[in-house]
Amino acid sequence: MLLNSDLLDQLAVKTEARLIFLVMDGLGGMEVPEKGGSELQVARTPNLDALAAQGVCGLFDPVAPGITPGSGPGHFAIFGYHPVVFNIGRGVLSACGIDFPLTPRDVAARVNFCTIDQQGIIVDRRAGRIDTETNLRLAEKLRREIRLPEGVEFFFETEKDYRAVLILRGDDLSDQLADTDPQRVGMPPLDPQALDPAAKRTAEIIQSFLTQARQVLAGEPRANMLLLRGFAKLMPYKSLRERFQLSPLAIANYPMYRGIARLLGMEIHPVCPDIPSEFAALRANYDKYDFFFLHVKDTDSRGEDGDFDGKVRVLELVDSLIPQLTSLQPDVLVVTGDHSTPSALAGHSWHPVPVILSAKTVRRDLVTSFDERSCSLGGLGRQPMMNLMGLALAHAGRLQKFGA
Amino acid sequence: MLLNSDLLDQLAVKTEARLIFLVMDGLGGMEVPEKGGSELQVARTPNLDALAAQGVCGLFDPVAPGITPGSGPGHFAIFGYHPVVFNIGRGVLSACGIDFPLTPRDVAARVNFCTIDQQGIIVDRRAGRIDTETNLRLAEKLRREIRLPEGVEFFFETEKDYRAVLILRGDDLSDQLADTDPQRVGMPPLDPQALDPAAKRTAEIIQSFLTQARQVLAGEPRANMLLLRGFAKLMPYKSLRERFQLSPLAIANYPMYRGIARLLGMEIHPVCPDIPSEFAALRANYDKYDFFFLHVKDTDSRGEDGDFDGKVRVLELVDSLIPQLTSLQPDVLVVTGDHSTPSALAGHSWHPVPVILSAKTVRRDLVTSFDERSCSLGGLGRQPMMNLMGLALAHAGRLQKFGA
Numbered sequence: 001m002l003l004n005s006d007l008l009d010q011l012a013v014k015t016e017a018r019l020i021f022l023v024m025d026g027l028g029g030m031e032v033p034e035k036g037g038s039e040l041q042v043a044r045t046p047n048l049d050a051l052a053a054q055g056v057c058g059l060f061d062p063v064a065p066g067i068t069p070g071s072g073p074g075h076f077a078i079f080g081y082h083p084v085v086f087n088i089g090r091g092v093l094s095a096c097g098i099d100f101p102l103t104p105r106d107v108a109a110r111v112n113f114c115t116i117d118q119q120g121i122i123v124d125r126r127a128g129r130i131d132t133e134t135n136l137r138l139a140e141k142l143r144r145e146i147r148l149p150e151g152v153e154f155f156f157e158t159e160k161d162y163r164a165v166l167i168l169r170g171d172d173l174s175d176q177l178a179d180t181d182p183q184r185v186g187m188p189p190l191d192p193q194a195l196d197p198a199a200k201r202t203a204e205i206i207q208s209f210l211t212q213a214r215q216v217l218a219g220e221p222r223a224n225m226l227l228l229r230g231f232a233k234l235m236p237y238k239s240l241r242e243r244f245q246l247s248p249l250a251i252a253n254y255p256m257y258r259g260i261a262r263l264l265g266m267e268i269h270p271v272c273p274d275i276p277s278e279f280a281a282l283r284a285n286y287d288k289y290d291f292f293f294l295h296v297k298d299t300d301s302r303g304e305d306g307d308f309d310g311k312v313r314v315l316e317l318v319d320s321l322i323p324q325l326t327s328l329q330p331d332v333l334v335v336t337g338d339h340s341t342p343s344a345l346a347g348h349s350w351h352p353v354p355v356i357l358s359a360k361t362v363r364r365d366l367v368t369s370f371d372e373r374s375c376s377l378g379g380l381g382r383q384p385m386m387n388l389m390g391l392a393l394a395h396a397g398r399l400q401k402f403g404a
Numbered sequence: 405m406l407l408n409s410d411l412l413d414q415l416a417v418k419t420e421a422r423l424i425f426l427v428m429d430g431l432g433g434m435e436v437p438e439k440g441g442s443e444l445q446v447a448r449t450p451n452l453d454a455l456a457a458q459g460v461c462g463l464f465d466p467v468a469p470g471i472t473p474g475s476g477p478g479h480f481a482i483f484g485y486h487p488v489v490f491n492i493g494r495g496v497l498s499a500c501g502i503d504f505p506l507t508p509r510d511v512a513a514r515v516n517f518c519t520i521d522q523q524g525i526i527v528d529r530r531a532g533r534i535d536t537e538t539n540l541r542l543a544e545k546l547r548r549e550i551r552l553p554e555g556v557e558f559f560f561e562t563e564k565d566y567r568a569v570l571i572l573r574g575d576d577l578s579d580q581l582a583d584t585d586p587q588r589v590g591m592p593p594l595d596p597q598a599l600d601p602a603a604k605r606t607a608e609i610i611q612s613f614l615t616q617a618r619q620v621l622a623g624e625p626r627a628n629m630l631l632l633r634g635f636a637k638l639m640p641y642k643s644l645r646e647r648f649q650l651s652p653l654a655i656a657n658y659p660m661y662r663g664i665a666r667l668l669g670m671e672i673h674p675v676c677p678d679i680p681s682e683f684a685a686l687r688a689n690y691d692k693y694d695f696f697f698l699h700v701k702d703t704d705s706r707g708e709d710g711d712f713d714g715k716v717r718v719l720e721l722v723d724s725l726i727p728q729l730t731s732l733q734p735d736v737l738v739v740t741g742d743h744s745t746p747s748a749l750a751g752h753s754w755h756p757v758p759v760i761l762s763a764k765t766v767r768r769d770l771v772t773s774f775d776e777r778s779c780s781l782g783g784l785g786r787q788p789m790m791n792l793m794g795l796a797l798a799h800a801g802r803l804q805k806f807g808a
Contacts, residue, residue: 391470403476
């Protein structure tokens with residue numbers, strides 16, 4: 001795999017060809033008998049079906065068969081970065097998502113405001129989903145009142161709603177710390193645990209931070225404690241430009257996806273108010289870039305909510321916008337997702353993700369409908385998602401021949 | 405991949421079973437709507453269809469999805485050698501193809517005679533496709549007139565038409581040199597560049613060679629300069645006999661394929677005048693070997709020419725000869741190619757290659773027609789071509805059980 005991925009870097013060339021990757025988060029679903037099929041089967045998607053008929057389809061595994069990916073690995077695989085080798089902590093993703101300029105001396109962690117009861121037991125892992133304004137007010141208060149040892153700075157930054165990012169900056173800090181978020185209610189937050197001896201001092205600093213935070217937030221009705229997870233340091237990434245000679249634009253509304261795109265060197269379009277505006281943004285910028293990452297979040301959100309009909313509606317909305325892309329006549333148009341989020345499971349799943357690759361250079365298959373079952377008979381077969389970027393570049397004529 | 409390939413070596417055993425690999429170069433194609441399908445779909449191939457129906461089929465990726473292979477990597481993968489790990493320079497392939505006995509002190513490069521104008525700008529990268537006779541005359545002249553420093557020998561050998569091979573022999577020579585062939589007209593040949601410091605002396609020797617060659621060829625109307633590419637030293641290969649206990653015979657008419665076969669320790673049948681004679685040669689030698697590599701070049705040549713109908717005719721000719729093989733009742737008969745060469749693209753492509761594996765031991769699938777689309781639904785599915793040799797040996801009963 002890694003061998004093949006280096007190969008792409010060597011073979012990629014700059015041309016005039018343009019590629020669009022439409023990524024519907026959590027795209028894949030599952031059949032729900034009383035609904036008459038999966039979300040993709042039930043949704044009326046004439047434009048996606050036509051695209052599938054003209055293109056070549058498959059079912060791709062974001063990480064490996066059986067592995068349920070988070071959004072990080074799911075996206076890295078789409079862009080041709082090995083999702084295990086390049087996996088990074090949630091903290092770094094969150095920091096990138098708020099445009100925080102991380103340095104190599106930083107350790108970042110994703111923060112949830114939470115609610116604990118008088119015995120210190122977690123009763124709500126999201127603090128009743130407090131609004132962003134409350135979050136901003138409390139972040140300011142934490143920054144003002146918490147003091148850390150000489151030589152260690154911290155940054156506490158609001159993400160959105162109940163989510164925030166904590167960054168520690170100092171010499172010899174380690175990210176080898178276990179989460180303090182136990183991922184369930186009914187027990188107290190965990191103490192920060194060093195996962196190797198060199199992380200002991202960092203664990204103590206985090207402990208001090210959390211003890212003070214609990215005091216600062218004590219009077220709050222809902223957001224009276226913090227849960228930390230995904231401690232991570234910055235790992236340097238080769239950009240899409242360096243690896244594949246692409247000039248990429250990311251159109252994504254959620255911080256994490258913007259963060260991932262920024263890590264990979266994409267330019268980031270300002271947040272759009274809704275999905276149609278994201279498509280309009282792509283059209284408005286079509287002349288200025290040659291690679292477009294267009295991210296739709298709502299397929300995943302409705303899946304996570306267990307809202308089958310809601311996910312169907314998002315799919316139908318996206319379908320209605322497909323002509324906005326096809327009329328640009330991109331050399332390659334890919335439609336896929338970063339993982340499956342079947343509304344039947346109300347969460348991410350391991351099921352492989354449907355893929356359409358549309359280009360003049362495809363060898364067409366027999367698929368005429370864009371859904372999980374049809375794609376399982378597609379000409380791309382079942383593959384690791386890591387292969388997608390190479391396939392897309394090849395169909396765009398942006399890869400040279402390998403070997404004599 | 406490497407793990408699995410070592411495994412094969414350990415498990416392979418010698419038996420009476422015979423295997424035939426019919427390799428149609430550039431076999432895979434693409435649909436051309438006005439022709440009514442791909443070359444394989446349009447060709448009448450009743451014998452190949454019957455073989456597909458009795459066997460098990462699939463679509464195999466020579467190197468990796470999206471990678472367009474040269475003939476070298478495509479063939480190494482067929483024989484179970486990792487096409488990236490074992491990739492070798494064009495120079496070594498060309499040297500093997502003319503039966504030149506390379507030594508570890510040698511650096512080989514592929515040569516094109518070319519035409520430059522009075523300003524030294526390349527106007528024809530193939531010197532008007534001079535004939536072999538002219539090539540032989542000029543090679544003799546170069547050998548006679550060029551002098552290299554003490555301790556360095558050179559061999560300048562005609563390949564065919566405008567193609568030749570240059571071999572430098574001496575101590576501490578390096579193959580870390582960039583091509584002097586810029587791969588396009590309108591600019592002068594590049595100077596030989598050392599890609600690492602240890603190659604500096606070799607670069608100087610090549611520079612001296614080229615400067616003298618230009619003087620020697622100055623009076624020629626067309627072949628008045630040389631372009632060098634694919635500098636390479638010999639890499640030792642374990643033979644098919646060592647790895648798989650096979651006694652292989654190669655029947656191939658083009659130098660490069662003969663060269664690859666020789667590298668892998670195959671015996672090489674003399675050149676045959678045409679495709680039917682190649683099949684006859686196999687029959688005549690069927691008792692003396694247990695592995696047969698039968699190479700058909702014309703499928704690729706017609707594909708490269710963009711000649712859809714010509715490629716169809718070659719496929720139909722090969723189909724008519726299939727009974728010559730099946731009547732021998734080999735234990736395993738494989739039909740595949742080293743890569744796809746769709747006539748629609750007039751060149752090698754990344755599209756995966758159809759495979760038939762025919763043996764008494766196959767688990768049959770539903771494929772009844774030998775073409776790209778049918779094979780995409782075959783029982784072998786989509787796999788790396790590297791897996792083919794293991795599958796073939798297994799179906800021949802030449803692999804032991806792994807583990808207790």
